[in-house]
Amino acid sequence: MKRTMIAVAGVAVLMLIAEVANAELLTYLNNLSSTFNINNKSLSVPQFDTALGTLNSVSVTASVNTLGKLGLENTNPTSAITNRYLSTYWGTNTTNGQLGMTLNSQTLTNVSWNVLNDYPLNLTAYDGITDYTGTSGFSATYVNTTDSQVINYSLAADLAQFMGTGNVDFIVDGSAYGALSGPSNTSTFMSTTGTANVSVTYDFNPVPEPGTLVLLVMGAMGMLAYAWRRR
């Protein structure tokens, strides 16, 4: 009986200690979405506060996306546009750009594009609503590109940038070019949007809470004393 009690107490203490020593994860997210150009915008997440424990490693998931749309509406009240191509109205022949995310000048993720898409146009005379759809309207997505990377840090020199009570600033930077132009009696638009997402997960060994330790030691001593008296 007494040996069983001592063994149970010992196992309980070991289980509690094992739980306290288990690594924990702490994740922070941030994102932004903006039309271009996107000039050195900060995407910040909190640093790991070392008062919480010892940082083992950091996992960063960084992704960027660019979404480009264009449209054209024939606003001529009498003339249709038949068997023509968008390139007929295209002021520049390409749309191009780039969007990337860096951390302390290290590129984490990046997309770039340089596209020349042409589209056949068969549009009636103006349908009365400038919405780039309907019988006299046209719209298209000319770019939709994503890049996502997972970067793991475990070297002390790399972890240092994540430790403190301030922020880790991921920098998002990019530009986009393109234009639509056409004859009068057409309305056009071109819009390019960039989005960026970052997820930072800190893997750390927490500092045991003083209260937990005191309870743990008192519990163990109580169990042992009880076992001792029962001898």
Ligand SMILES: [Ca+2]
């Ligand atoms: Ca329309």
